[in-house]
Amino acid sequence: MKMFFQKLGRMPTVLTMPAFAVLLVVFGMPIILLFLSSLNAPVFSLVNYQAFFGQPANIRVLYQTAEISAVATAICLVIGYPAAYLMVAASKRLRTTLIVLVIIPYLTSGLVRTYAWVVILGDRGLINNLLLDLGLISSPLPLIYSRIALYIGMVHIMLPLMILPLISVMMGIDRSLMAAGRSMGARPFDTFWRIFFPLSIPGVRSGCLLVFVICLGFYITPAALGGIGDAMLSTFIASQVQTSFNMARVSAAAFVLLGLAVVVLSIFGLDLSGTQGRTAQSTRNSWRSRPFDLMKRRVSELLTPLRAKRWKAQLYRAGSDSRWSNIVGTVFVVLVMFYLLLPELLVVIMSFSAGSFLEFPPPGLSLQWYRSFFGDPSWYDAAWISIKIGVVVAILSTIVGTLAAYGINRTLPRLRSFLTLVILTPITFPVIVVGIAAYLGLLKLGLLGSMTGIVLAHSIGAIGYVVVIVAATLANFDPRLEQAAKSMRAGPLQTFVRVTLPLIRPGIIGGAVFAFLSSFDEIVVTSLVGGLAIRTLPLKMWEGIRHQIDPTIAAVASLMILVPVFGLIVLYLSGLRPSPAGKRALPDVAA
Amino acid sequence: MNISINRRRFIQSTSAIALGAMSCGAGRALAQPSNELRVSVYGGDVGKANVEAYVKPFEAETGIKVTAIPDDVTLPQIELMVTSNNTTVDVVGASSALAHTANLKSLLEQIDYSIFKKDELDAILDFAKKPFGVAGLVYGIPMVYSTEKFPPTGPQPTSWADFWDVEKFPGVRTLETGQGGEEGPWEEALLADGVAADKIYPMDIDRVFASLDKIKPHIRKWWTSGSEGQQLFHDKAVDIGNCYDGRAILLIDQGAPLKINRNQSKLTNDYWVIPKGSPNVQNAQKFIEFATRADRQAAFAKLVPYGPINRNAFKLLPEEVGLKLPSHPKLLANSIVMDTQWYTEVGSGGKTNIERLQERWNEWVI
Numbered sequence: 001m002k003m004f005f006q007k008l009g010r011m012p013t014v015l016t017m018p019a020f021a022v023l024l025v026v027f028g029m030p031i032i033l034l035f036l037s038s039l040n041a042p043v044f045s046l047v048n049y050q051a052f053f054g055q056p057a058n059i060r061v062l063y064q065t066a067e068i069s070a071v072a073t074a075i076c077l078v079i080g081y082p083a084a085y086l087m088v089a090a091s092k093r094l095r096t097t098l099i100v101l102v103i104i105p106y107l108t109s110g111l112v113r114t115y116a117w118v119v120i121l122g123d124r125g126l127i128n129n130l131l132l133d134l135g136l137i138s139s140p141l142p143l144i145y146s147r148i149a150l151y152i153g154m155v156h157i158m159l160p161l162m163i164l165p166l167i168s169v170m171m172g173i174d175r176s177l178m179a180a181g182r183s184m185g186a187r188p189f190d191t192f193w194r195i196f197f198p199l200s201i202p203g204v205r206s207g208c209l210l211v212f213v214i215c216l217g218f219y220i221t222p223a224a225l226g227g228i229g230d231a232m233l234s235t236f237i238a239s240q241v242q243t244s245f246n247m248a249r250v251s252a253a254a255f256v257l258l259g260l261a262v263v264v265l266s267i268f269g270l271d272l273s274g275t276q277g278r279t280a281q282s283t284r285n286s287w288r289s290r291p292f293d294l295m296k297r298r299v300s301e302l303l304t305p306l307r308a309k310r311w312k313a314q315l316y317r318a319g320s321d322s323r324w325s326n327i328v329g330t331v332f333v334v335l336v337m338f339y340l341l342l343p344e345l346l347v348v349i350m351s352f353s354a355g356s357f358l359e360f361p362p363p364g365l366s367l368q369w370y371r372s373f374f375g376d377p378s379w380y381d382a383a384w385i386s387i388k389i390g391v392v393v394a395i396l397s398t399i400v401g402t403l404a405a406y407g408i409n410r411t412l413p414r415l416r417s418f419l420t421l422v423i424l425t426p427i428t429f430p431v432i433v434v435g436i437a438a439y440l441g442l443l444k445l446g447l448l449g450s451m452t453g454i455v456l457a458h459s460i461g462a463i464g465y466v467v468v469i470v471a472a473t474l475a476n477f478d479p480r481l482e483q484a485a486k487s488m489r490a491g492p493l494q495t496f497v498r499v500t501l502p503l504i505r506p507g508i509i510g511g512a513v514f515a516f517l518s519s520f521d522e523i524v525v526t527s528l529v530g531g532l533a534i535r536t537l538p539l540k541m542w543e544g545i546r547h548q549i550d551p552t553i554a555a556v557a558s559l560m561i562l563v564p565v566f567g568l569i570v571l572y573l574s575g576l577r578p579s580p581a582g583k584r585a586l587p588d589v590a591a
Numbered sequence: 592m593n594i595s596i597n598r599r600r601f602i603q604s605t606s607a608i609a610l611g612a613m614s615c616g617a618g619r620a621l622a623q624p625s626n627e628l629r630v631s632v633y634g635g636d637v638g639k640a641n642v643e644a645y646v647k648p649f650e651a652e653t654g655i656k657v658t659a660i661p662d663d664v665t666l667p668q669i670e671l672m673v674t675s676n677n678t679t680v681d682v683v684g685a686s687s688a689l690a691h692t693a694n695l696k697s698l699l700e701q702i703d704y705s706i707f708k709k710d711e712l713d714a715i716l717d718f719a720k721k722p723f724g725v726a727g728l729v730y731g732i733p734m735v736y737s738t739e740k741f742p743p744t745g746p747q748p749t750s751w752a753d754f755w756d757v758e759k760f761p762g763v764r765t766l767e768t769g770q771g772g773e774e775g776p777w778e779e780a781l782l783a784d785g786v787a788a789d790k791i792y793p794m795d796i797d798r799v800f801a802s803l804d805k806i807k808p809h810i811r812k813w814w815t816s817g818s819e820g821q822q823l824f825h826d827k828a829v830d831i832g833n834c835y836d837g838r839a840i841l842l843i844d845q846g847a848p849l850k851i852n853r854n855q856s857k858l859t860n861d862y863w864v865i866p867k868g869s870p871n872v873q874n875a876q877k878f879i880e881f882a883t884r885a886d887r888q889a890a891f892a893k894l895v896p897y898g899p900i901n902r903n904a905f906k907l908l909p910e911e912v913g914l915k916l917p918s919h920p921k922l923l924a925n926s927i928v929m930d931t932q933w934y935t936e937v938g939s940g941g942k943t944n945i946e947r948l949q950e951r952w953n954e955w956v957i
Contacts, residue, residue: 357821
């Protein structure tokens, strides 16, 4: 047994095996077949790709898809980075609360959230009504059906996915490094820019990667909020699937989208691990390259001892001059939370509506939609099935994904990018194509229409989330700690459980949460592999959506929000201190 | 023509090979006479009405145990089920385009019209009887406008030519998106351009888009689902547009200042179809025959405002209820029944007209 683990320790790639086994069986073989059919096998021709690029509309929409995804990712980073930074700097308790608040929007189905934005931005929506009532405008502003509205909706959906990887990486950064920098006379901005920021790069990368890749596949939000021309490639693919379902052409379009992801990701780098050294290097080089900066730097260096002295003085002075930055920071975090939670608040209010469809403000108050939920076994049965599937998916993909991330982290850099890309394929692909592939894969296993089948199909995507988030945490992990443990005669397993695991716990928890949530909100793949036999909650929510929205989904969403809030209250009341920080091995200097 | 069909068949057969290769080993029990039936009935109000008007009475009459699946079934679902010999649903409520496309791909059983009673069969509207399916309900996509914007005291729009006349009827407009290829603002565009109602098909696609060019700057939003169309009128985000009649009736019943103009209203219908390989084909045939009887159709129309396909159903409905339904003989005369046959025809280039419209739309709309 011991031998086995020692062997494992020496061959890290082996750890990725379980992840690839699941991927290959459920998804890999059918995807290869789809690729062959996109090439018109067995004749092999590029006719489907020629047909795709022969249509100028496709090229324009491809460009537009990349543009919208890139801008949405950039906005997420600009908002998410400071938010994550401030959250990490907060006290443990406050931080836990804020993290839960960030996750809450993710518990609400994407459909409901998009709808809430329609209600907020619409011509008779919250903002326009407010401005009209205040007499600031005489006719409604055209907020909705514009590119801006599209970004507001997309960033709202994606922001948690940017913030969580950032937090999990930032929590692993040893704050004493910054203190050391300050004590040696670095200016606050310098300590941030030259110490903290380079160390947080893995989080930035993995956050951007996840957000960008998922944005590529968007199609409901652009249709509901975007302007008249704001189509994305997945919109085209989805409607093609509905009208003709020409497998060869649809797969060609899907592989083009994957190609786009590969191109963009290879520009920004797929390698999630071990890059902080290089980044720091390049920053330094850029400092040196410009003569003006060089001079400024010289002058600044002269002042260094002075600053070092002052920092020491400040350290012992109560109520430092950072009050203003505290206020600005607090206001910023409050605004971000407001942005994230406003739609949730509206959904909760609309769920008590006495009207017959979702509207704001509700024409009257009633509990009819809650009665409709609890009075109909098909609703709570569906909720229970979704929770069961989500928990199993979270457990499976967290174990398999963490192992894979660990393996990828320890393997050769060149192999690393390739393996990461392969694991991310199910997230990058248009979800309908993933569904078809999973259907074909599960068919072979005889698992269509079974819970096991749905769990496997959900896991192929969930593993990707876990790998990206855990890999980001691992990037800052100092392998010398493991070497130290081993030098003191700890076995590989013992080292992993007692040293590595506690240190990367924030990433693992974050990964597990997103694995659960991605399964909990999944609809397209489930509807294909469920064989019309298993009714999950999202399937139940989408019933009849072609004609109308059943307001019961607002009640369901509200109940879903209650779960984490209730959990938080229990945590507080029991005085049980949650410790997502996992910093046992390091002195806590964050506060 | 021949070449194009061959190419299409070829593409289909390659994907069938891909599917076939995957389906090895998934053994299926052979169909046997059974006392069961699985029907997909849609969700929401329509789903509930389908259960009340058809499923429950059918169970009571025949003793067959029916499982109603409250969901929409999509083309990939049907194709994957049939090509992998894994059909898990016997009767599907399908949109017109879905039914025609599935039929084109040979995914559907033929309807056994021999079990229909003659007087019932004769009363069923002609366009509702297809070899591969029988219509279950008719819905309209009429013009809807705000009576605040166009009050009865002034001129009110009565035709699509009026809709295109932005000088005489200024206002913010909406039309259904054409991204699906089938339901789209095509017929409206041709009617506005002066094409006679009986000369719409076969459609001149160039003329459609030339006409759409003129109205494009005045469109606020191409709506993509019934609930979105409803939202636009509810929020007064638009003054005039087309909309599913059921959605508009709901708004008007709630007091919204809207009016439906049934003249030149587009009509289409959903079909009951049987996917190939259904394990309970005979029961499925019986169910479809049952659901198209006049009394059942009338019971359904009383629950939700969709049009019966059986003329005799109107005899069982009060006149004021019947006149709200798009397939009422009086309304039918001024309506345009969508020619789904034309939509699913394969033209030059090996593409159906749906696909041609879809590609052209994608090109045009950005």
